[in-house]
Amino acid sequence: MKSLNNIGFENTYANELNAICERCSPTSFNKSEILLRNYSLAAELGIDESFLDSKECLNIFSGRIVLENSIPIAQAYSGHQYGNFNPQMGDGRAILLGEINQKDIQLKGSGQTPFSKRGDGKSALGPVLREYVISEFMNSVNIPTTRSLMAIKSNENVFRDEETPGGILARVANSHIRIGTFEYVSYFKPNSLETLADYVIKRHYPELSDADNKYISLFAAICDRQSFLISKWMGVGFVHGVMNTDNMLVSGETIDYGPCAFMDEYNPSIYFSSIDKHGRYSYKNQPAIMIWNLSKLAEAFIPLVDKNKEKAVIELSEVLNLAMPTYQEYFYIEMSKKFGLKNVDQEVMNLVNNYLKILMDNSVDFVLSFRDLGKLLSDNKKIDDTVFKNVKNFNNWYFEFLNLLSLKKLTKLKVSKTMDSYNPCYIPRNHLVEDAIINAVTGDMKKINLIAELLKEPFTEKNGYESYTEPSCSDERYVTYCGT
Ligand code: AMP
Ligand code: MG
Numbered sequence: 263m264k265s266l267n268n269i270g271f272e273n274t275y276a277n278e279l280n281a282i283c284e285r286c287s288p289t290s291f292n293k294s295e296i297l298l299r300n301y302s303l304a305a306e307l308g309i310d311e312s313f314l315d316s317k318e319c320l321n322i323f324s325g326r327i328v329l330e331n332s333i334p335i336a337q338a339y340s341g342h343q344y345g346n347f348n349p350q351m352g353d354g355r356a357i358l359l360g361e362i363n364q365k366d367i368q369l370k371g372s373g374q375t376p377f378s379k380r381g382d383g384k385s386a387l388g389p390v391l392r393e394y395v396i397s398e399f400m401n402s403v404n405i406p407t408t409r410s411l412m413a414i415k416s417n418e419n420v421f422r423d424e425e426t427p428g429g430i431l432a433r434v435a436n437s438h439i440r441i442g443t444f445e446y447v448s449y450f451k452p453n454s455l456e457t458l459a460d461y462v463i464k465r466h467y468p469e470l471s472d473a474d475n476k477y478i479s480l481f482a483a484i485c486d487r488q489s490f491l492i493s494k495w496m497g498v499g500f501v502h503g504v505m506n507t508d509n510m511l512v513s514g515e516t517i518d519y520g521p522c523a524f525m526d527e528y529n530p531s532i533y534f535s536s537i538d539k540h541g542r543y544s545y546k547n548q549p550a551i552m553i554w555n556l557s558k559l560a561e562a563f564i565p566l567v568d569k570n571k572e573k574a575v576i577e578l579s580e581v582l583n584l585a586m587p588t589y590q591e592y593f594y595i596e597m598s599k600k601f602g603l604k605n606v607d608q609e610v611m612n613l614v615n616n617y618l619k620i621l622m623d624n625s626v627d628f629v630l631s632f633r634d635l636g637k638l639l640s641d642n643k644k645i646d647d648t649v650f651k652n653v654k655n656f657n658n659w660y661f662e663f664l665n666l667l668s669l670k671k672l673t674k675l676k677v678s679k680t681m682d683s684y685n686p687c688y689i690p691r692n693h694l695v696e697d698a699i700i701n702a703v704t705g706d707m708k709k710i711n712l713i714a715e716l717l718k719e720p721f722t723e724k725n726g727y728e729s730y731t732e733p734s735c736s737d738e739r740y741v742t743y744c745g746t
Contacts, residue, residue: 265313266322270331271367275437278461283335284448288325288372289383291430292622296320297707298394298714299413300496303434307362307411314412322359322411323432325372332360336375340449342558343435343441349449351508352377355384358438364465366438367411370431373742384420386412387429388699391710393519394431395698396690400516401684401718404455405494406487407516408435415588428701429709436515437465441559442508448562466513477566478577483583485556489515490596492552493592496545496598498689499525499628503742504537505543507558521742523692526733528621528628534692534742547554549589556585599684600632601663609666616659624653627733632685639678684732686720688727692742693734 276283299314313319321327336353354377370393371385387706390413400407416428423652439462445456459477463470473479491514495502500511503521510515521535530546539545543551560578568574594606597614621631626649634648638660652658668678690713700708716730723731734740 265316266319266329266362266673269362271329271333271548272364273331273333273335273356273360274461274465275337275361275366276335279454279458281451281691282338282443282458282612283358284338284352284376285333286336286357286375287328288359288369289454290326291324291372291414291416291418291428292326294320294324294414294430295700296323296412297429298391298410299412300394300398303411303417307365307434309362318412319412322415322523323369324430325369325418328359329371334359335379337438337443338377338446339440339442339508340446341440341506342445343506343712344538347445348448348508348685350377351446353438354378354381356433356438363414364436365436366433368433368435368438370433371416371428372430383415384428384441385430386422387427387703388430388548389413389520390414391612391699391702392695393433395695395710395714395717396519396522396698397433397516397518397577398534398714399690400500400615400702400721401419402718402720405498405500405516406431406491406514408511410434415611423707435511435517437510437511438517439461440508441510441555442506444512444559444562445507448565452565455562459563459566459622462512466534473569475577477563477635478581481560481567482576482584482630483582484512484514484559485581486588488552489511489585490514490587490592491516492548493596494502495548496593497596498686499528500543501532501534501543501545502548503533503543503557506550507555510555511553512559512734523740523742524629524689526629526691527625528618528631529625530622534740536693536741536743546575549586549593553582553585553591556582557725570628586638600678600681601664602684603670611664613659613663616662618728620655623655624652626650629686630733633687633731636681638673638676640673648697687731688716688720689724690717691730691733692740694730694738740741 270523298704301311304311340354341351357372359367374383394410394413395409397410405485411434412432414430418434420428421424447454467483470476470479502520509518523534525532532543533541539616560582562576567577594611598606598610630649637643676694698713702710
């Protein structure tokens with residue numbers, strides 16, 4: 263194990279894609295302190311865990327020193343935001359320090375960059391803590407995501423609707439290349455399209471480097487990873503909230519935890535973001551929006567695929583048309599796993615659809631329902647002690663489920679165990695995270711430390727923490743704000 267200083271950064275993006283990034287230095291936050299440290303992620307990166315407690319670490323991640331081997335940059339990208347093209351975007355409040363073991367190490371909230379426009383380039387502390395907790399939860403439930411290495415309090419205020427403490431997130435990602443990065447290059451630097459696509463293949467899809475038409479294969483592979491990702495979101499009731507093309511990574515990881523939230527009661531039409539006026543990015547719209555976003559990527563790919571534009575469009579459309587069926591397949595695989603089943607067939611699909619309809623008609627808590635179902639199977643609970651109490655049609659459904667299990671020669675106890683290892687009991691419930699953040703921002707880290715700890719092992723119920731599995735008692739719709 264080595265400290266960061268000894269390992270040093272690689273700077274492949276800065277070096278190979280210098281046409282689409284700008285060098286810039288992080289602002290120095292002299293009074294900052296580290297609030298949350300991710301020791302296990304440090305270990306995964308090959309960084310000595312004790313390094314996270316060192317002065318040197320704080321110096322690097324608060325912008326006080328830039329290591330000699332780091333070439334800090336802000337990346338350029340475009341984006342379709344709520345359906346409208348914004349060509350000139352880019353990292354306005356994030357700086358990439360470099361890569362360690364092929365992972366990006368980025369500071370989010372570290373001050374202005376050439377892309378900041380009128381923004382301050384800074385982050386409020388609340389959203390930094392929120393991203394830390396939620397992104398690490400996503401990782402704990404095996405959903406591809408950017409990671410959080412550290413949450414830092416800058417001890418300087420930022421000005422949003424009101425003055426509020428500032429923070430920096432040290433974010434780790436397989437890369438930060440977005441659909442919007444391809445849109446930017448196709449719009450401003452078409453001559454660099456192949457360089458970008460080759461870089462993406464080398465970094466994320468090396469198996470394609472010798473493919474016949476490697477760029478159409480690349481497009482297909484990105485469609486596949488996006489389809490898988492969205493199926494995982496749907497399986498845990500995650501509403502991303504701002505699925506603009508600049509927030510979709512071609513590596514297929516979740517990024518940008520601004521206005522996201524988890525649904526409590528199953529309601530496919532739900533959305534939380536205060537600026538998503540018409541629910542464009544609602545839970546049920548996520549697969550369709552994924553396709554819409556991929557269609558924008560397809561447009562950027564046209565010159566890569568064939569000199570003959572019409573031919574390229576036909577080829578890309580053929581691949582794009584497979585994305586929704588692929589998503590559907592992933593979705594039912596995901597759902598069947600949630601029921602402790604191994605394979606998907608028509609009966610399983612009917613079972614899933616009927617279950618979701620019952621949840622919707624009776625406003626049953628989505629996440630809790632799978633844990634309670636596990637408890638029913640293991641005889642640890644009676645129906646009246648579960649979320650299915652007085653739920654119309656549940657008994658019939660349950661009878662069919664038991665029939666299916668016996669047809670598949672699966673025992674109730676085994677299925678119950680499989681379900682408990684697949685369905686989290688703890689998720690970042692909106693009201694809990696919000697309360698913990700309010701406490702943390704005013705200096706009391708107890709609650710957020712506890713939540714971060716519970717979410718590290720989200721499948722293991724711990725005595726005394728039953729209330730952390732429950733939805734909020736409030737009937738008010740939870741609203742998220744982008745005020746990051
Ligand atoms: P996001 O909502 O994080 O996806 O950001 C959308 C765009 O706004 C990105 O180009 C960001 O870099 C930029 N942005 C967001 N907040 C700030 C800020 N405080 N200062 C400068 N740019 C920002
Ligand atoms: Mg973004």
